[in-house]
Amino acid sequence: MLDRLSPQAPDPLLALIRLHAADPREDKIDLGVGVYRTEEGATPVFRAIKAAEQRLVDEQDSKSYLGPEGDIGFVNALMPYIFGADATMGGRLAGMQTPGGTGAVRLAVALAQKAGVRRIHMGVPSWPNHAQIMADISLEVATFDHANPDGIANLDAVLTAIRSAGPDEAILLHGCCHNPTGVDYTLDQWAAIAEAIAETGVFLIIDSAYQGLGAGLEEDAAGMRLVLAKMPEALIAYSCDKNFGMYRDRVGALYMLAETPAGLDAITSNANALARASWSMPPDHGAAAVRLILRDPDLTKVWLTELDEMRGRMRQVRAALAAAGTAGRIDLTPLGTQNGLFSVVPVSKEEVVRLREEHGIYMAASGRINIAGLTMANLPKFVAALAEVTG
Numbered sequence: 001m002l003d004r005l006s007p008q009a010p011d012p013l014l015a016l017i018r019l020h021a022a023d024p025r026e027d028k029i030d031l032g033v034g035v036y037r038t039e040e041g042a043t044p045v046f047r048a049i050k051a052a053e054q055r056l057v058d059e060q061d062s063k064s065y066l067g068p069e070g071d072i073g074f075v076n077a078l079m080p081y082i083f084g085a086d087a088t089m090g091g092r093l094a095g096m097q098t099p100g101g102t103g104a105v106r107l108a109v110a111l112a113q114k115a116g117v118r119r120i121h122m123g124v125p126s127w128p129n130h131a132q133i134m135a136d137i138s139l140e141v142a143t144f145d146h147a148n149p150d151g152i153a154n155l156d157a158v159l160t161a162i163r164s165a166g167p168d169e170a171i172l173l174h175g176c177c178h179n180p181t182g183v184d185y186t187l188d189q190w191a192a193i194a195e196a197i198a199e200t201g202v203f204l205i206i207d208s209a210y211q212g213l214g215a216g217l218e219e220d221a222a223g224m225r226l227v228l229a230k231m232p233e234a235l236i237a238y239s240c241d242k243n244f245g246m247y248r249d250r251v252g253a254l255y256m257l258a259e260t261p262a263g264l265d266a267i268t269s270n271a272n273a274l275a276r277a278s279w280s281m282p283p284d285h286g287a288a289a290v291r292l293i294l295r296d297p298d299l300t301k302v303w304l305t306e307l308d309e310m311r312g313r314m315r316q317v318r319a320a321l322a323a324a325g326t327a328g329r330i331d332l333t334p335l336g337t338q339n340g341l342f343s344v345v346p347v348s349k350e351e352v353v354r355l356r357e358e359h360g361i362y363m364a365a366s367g368r369i370n371i372a373g374l375t376m377a378n379l380p381k382f383v384a385a386l387a388e389v390t391g
């Protein structure tokens with residue numbers, strides 16, 4: 001049987017990691033891998049996480065099973081940060097823990113499909129796994145352009161997609177810090193989107209994987225909250241893997257907004273059943289550490305400071321890129337106002353290869369760059385190489 005399987009293309013980013021590792025040049029720059037890096041190039045464990053993990057080691061007295069909903073203390077402690085003061089939206093919102101944001105997205109689309117969604121509208125480019133997940137569960141995808149060539153979100157395209165959607169269709173939006181473009185909707189655009197969704201009744205799924213890495217924890221959630229306030233129902237996939245630096249510990253959650261508090265039971269029981277049939281229950285450790293942080297005001301302060309440092313560094317890099325103005329044919333100024341870990345520079349595949357081979361600068365073939373791969377020290381080299389290759 002297994003002979004019938006044809007080999008699948010390897011993840012291109014993994015191939016890039018290998019090429020980068022084998023490159024002996026000391027001034028090589030890695031803009032490929034999607035993790036935060038300090039000015040020194042490290043991806044350290046947060047101090048708040050280290051402290052919480054120590055507490056877990058000292059105090060956790062059982063590793064007995066939890067349910068498919070995971071650590072509900074973690075799920076609930078996060079809610080005010082994501083949804084604001086009325087964290088349960090009048091008792092209409094409930095959540096469950098998932099294995100990372102990927103598990104949350106997977107569960108969200110599977111639940112939507114179980115409820116009757118047949119097609120999902122999605123802005124492109126997007127995080128590549130969105131399309132892979134939909135293909136894996138045979139959900140049809142309809143795409144629209146997320147951003148204009150000038151690096152501004154394409155409001156007309158998203159509104160057209162919403163208005164063209166049929167009754168059994170959904171739209172998937174990034175909550176903030178769009179991956180890969182860094183282009184987020186403005187609050188005015190979110191308001192227009194909210195109005196269009198409310199008018200048409202298209203089902204809304206939000207993927208929020210980078211809250212706090214853009215303009216601030218509250219600022220990054222503002223657009224999403226604005227649209228959710230108008231929604232009778234929605235699904236929100238959330239990741240803590242970036243804003244707590246927990247990548248490999250797989251910390252995520254799915255939140256479900258129901259039309260009425262009474263409607264929540266049926267929705268959450270279906271999500272639990274889907275989780276049970278796939279991963280049974282999520283890994284505990286990372287979510288337990290996040291719960292300890294959010295329930296302890298001192299640890300919360302440490303975490304918020306670390307998140308500020310992380311965001312501050314990325315804003316500094318973005319400001320320096322914008323200040324550089326142009327590099328060859330590339331206008332770098334839009335990168336200054338874009339958000340999060342990623343942006344896309346409009347380079348051709350051939351230019352990506354030249355940047356790698358001639359300058360030791362590694363980036364995805366799409367031109368996506370990890371902003372945190374740049375530092376005040378290596379940024380001039382990046383700008384000069386970009387100018388040479390695209391000039």
Ligand SMILES: Cc1ncc(COP(=O)(O)O)c(C=O)c1O
Binds near residue numbers: 102105247
């Ligand atoms: C848009 C988006 N959603 C979800 C995820 C999944 O994150 P996690 O590592 O928590 O599975 C990512 C990770 O890169 C992402 O970019």
